[in-house]
Amino acid sequence: MDVLLLARGQFGFTVGFHILFPTLTIGLAWFLVWFESRWMRTRRAYWLELYRFWVKIFALTFGMGVVSGLVLSYQFGTNFSRFSDMAGPVMGPLLSVEVLTAFFVEAGFLGIMLFGWDKVGPRLHFVATLLVAIGTTNSAFWILSANSFMHTPQGAEWIDGQLVPTDWWAVVFNPSFPYRLGHMLLASALSTALVVAGGSAWCLRRNLYRGAGLAGLRVAISVLAVAAPLQILVGDLHGLNVREHQPVKVAAMEGLWDTTAGAPLLLFAIPDQDAQDNRFEIGIPKLASLILTHDPDGRVQGLRSVAPQDRPPVLPVFFGFRVMVGLGLVFLLLGAWGVWRWIGGRLETDSRLLSTFMVCTPLGFVATLAGWIVAETGRQPWLVHGLIRTADGISPVSAASVATSLVLFVIAYGLLLLTYLYYVFVLVRTGPQLPAHHAPAIRGARAGELADEVEPFVAARRTEP
């Protein structure tokens, strides 16, 4: 295998693994802000239980995100050194700002958030939670700005073999950035909502921690019901933006080979890169044109409009897009179902709904990964669209080095993911018990609302002289 494919495979694998964790932490950080603010406002113990439970999952996930993210900050150089030299003047400063305004904030206040219950006051603790959430979102802002530049570069020009920024405002707010940021933040909200809904549904099904379970489920369904339709809207706008700047990517998403007026929306097909055609097409006439141009007879550019070496691999883009959109529609239905049951007052008793939410827990991540495959595979054969080809960006390293480290990453990450999931399950099984050694944290909870495990402790405290 050649170095190009190996280097791409390694980067794709490590970045794909990494994105799972920020997807959850960005959303979960804001859920935690909400839980803690509700706890401070209402003093209902189940809000604290929710916080204390999900903060453990957050810590575990954050740790995975940190270690897998560290890898990426060096992999640009190890695997794509020529790209680093050419695009470093644009990408490097954006990543530096990300580290300075996001990673340090998160790392600095995460310690207080996790271990600082009895070291700082409740208000300061809340501020720490809030700052961690702001940090995670900041990080999404800067990394997506850098990523968007690779899709829709502007504000930089070639000088002496380097892409030199001439207008930073234009670089940061490049054309696809606002859509990509909105799309990713909503993806994060949806993925997190499904995870919180799944965990809460589990509690309700097992008849454990009913207060926390119901409150968690309600918050998750609220987020789902708002974010799912919004995501479809933002996704559509994002698609129109891609059509404007990367029409070949859209052609791959639609599986459209010839430039067509009144292009059909393909529900299923197997695109064949070599034959430049699809097999087993099932489509709805004119729908793709209607969605993309808002006109049933609008012209949509096909893959054949560019030379074969300028086309992305069609198969993964085509299927990734269908998986993402299909799941987006599932999320819309789930949100609607939840709201309908909530209004009917049967949210916590509808066992079919609860089981469905439990099963759907990981679907947000599947949709997010599928979306990233569409975006990044669809960018090929370019590293920076129209400016740097992937083949011109790789490092002068041996295939053996890349292959060996790829194998090690696959083994290591596989092992880590299994361990991570195992401990998440252990945490879910243990439930949101409030630990006795954090007495200041539960002070002020209404009597009779604490979980059973805490009762003996509270009783003991009451009888103390």
Place this chain on the structure above:
Amino acid sequence: MDLTLILAGVIVFGVGAYVILDGFDLGVGILFPLMPDEVARDTAIASIAPVWDGNETWLILGGAVLFGAFPLAYAVALPAFYIPIMGLLLALIFRGVAFEFRIKARATRHWWNRAFATGSTLAAFCQGLLLGGLLEGVKVEGRTFSGGPLDWLTPFSLVVGLGVVGGYALLGATWLNLKTTGALQHFARRKAIQALGLSLLGLAVVSIYTPLKFPDVAQRWFGGTHWLSLSPVPLATAVVAVSLFREVRRGAQYAPFFYAIALFALAYLGIGISLWPHIVPPDLSIHDAAAPRTSQRFMLVALVFSLPMVLIYTGYAYWVFRGKVRPGDGYAH
């Protein structure tokens, strides 16, 4: 104003902060398997759990600022050190997740102990390989690395690797001396002396080998009256090493840790004097590798606003968790 020089200063500061901060928590990991018992291990971990993540962020900052301010150096050095960098990253992964996994594990806890210790030691060793390899120089043709995948592997870089392991163990031991009491503190003091020996050995090898092998380095230290104007560096190193030894023997709480930091700062200064003005010797100076001015300006604006804030709240986080960690202080959350 020479922005390149200021940004080089930022990298020097960032890498220095990383080496000292992550140095002590990697050092705790290096000493981990030698600790007397599981209670001591829990206490040792509790002393670094709230801060290790922030410490490691300096490494990400170093990578990102190098990428942004000296993209050519980043593009040349990373492929050159492909294998030790991958080793470093994999080691840091296993040690990083061990913090979270080991408290939740019961039957498999000893595995996560091992992951934490091996990861920490390997990470320190790989950093030493990087330093040794960098001092030996990197082959460059045009704007790319032109050497082989194993160029960094020399007897010298292996010794530097051991020296860094010793140095981090010294930082870790003096940190534990500062943060703990009883048996663990006693253990830390004993290990501090041994680690000091290993670090000084590494330091001596670098100080003798590099001027002998590289005429430029010899010229820098011994040419003209340089030996006189630079003599405070080795003299101060000797004074710090002796004071460190005596303070540990005396049973001081704080002094050993700060002397260990001073020892690192001096060694770092010495390496800087040898390398200057190169960022990747022998061919790339900081000015050759510097990013265009617009990139430098953007980074400086960001740094001027955020670096002081980072320092303030990092200092605050350390302040919140000040004082001794007692055995049994959980770091569960």
